[in-house]
Amino acid sequence: MVILRRAAGNFFLLGYIIATVLFLVASLTTFVNPANWWHVGFIGLMFPYLLLVVIFLTVICFFFRPKFALIGIVAILLSYNNIGTFFAIGPAKEFAIVKDGEHIRVMTWNVRRFAPYYADYFDPDHNNLSAIVEEVRN
Numbered sequence: 483m484v485i486l487r488r489a490a491g492n493f494f495l496l497g498y499i500i501a502t503v504l505f506l507v508a509s510l511t512t513f514v515n516p517a518n519w520w521h522v523g524f525i526g527l528m529f530p531y532l533l534l535v536v537i538f539l540t541v542i543c544f545f546f547r548p549k550f551a552l553i554g555i556v557a558i559l560l561s562y563n564n565i566g567t568f569f570a571i572g573p574a575k576e577f578a579i580v581k582d583g584e585h586i587r588v589m590t591w592n593v594r595r596f597a598p599y600y601a602d603y604f605d606p607d608h609n610n611l612s613a614i615v616e617e618v619r620n
């Protein structure tokens with residue numbers, strides 16, 4: 483029974499280290515050219531999921547092997563810039579309605595033929611199509 487418990491602990495630790503290494507590789511996507519290192523860019527798509535896995539496994543490690551929890555903490559601290567970019571937490575900026583003449587403004591509306599989702603209730607006389615067209619012209 484002791485052997486099985488030790489093997490399960492080592493298996494957990496190996497999975498924890500693999501997840502942490504993959505998380506750190508996913509954090510490298512901002513520094514690596516995906517044209518040359520496509521696999522790093524592909525692993526970068528898993529960044530949010532790997533972040534959750536590393537956080538979850540680090541919390542579990544706190545209870546069973548507290549020394550090894552430092553692995554996850556260091557990995558999270560090393561990728562703090564990517565985490566901050568992913569969640570985009572920061573002060574709100576004021577939107578400038580008037581734009582400079584040198585700049586362009588890219589706009590998109592998911593309007594689906596300018597009709598509401600429930601087209602049975604759509605009244606073409608009371609829509610905002612003219613307001614949208616006027617906004618695009620300005």
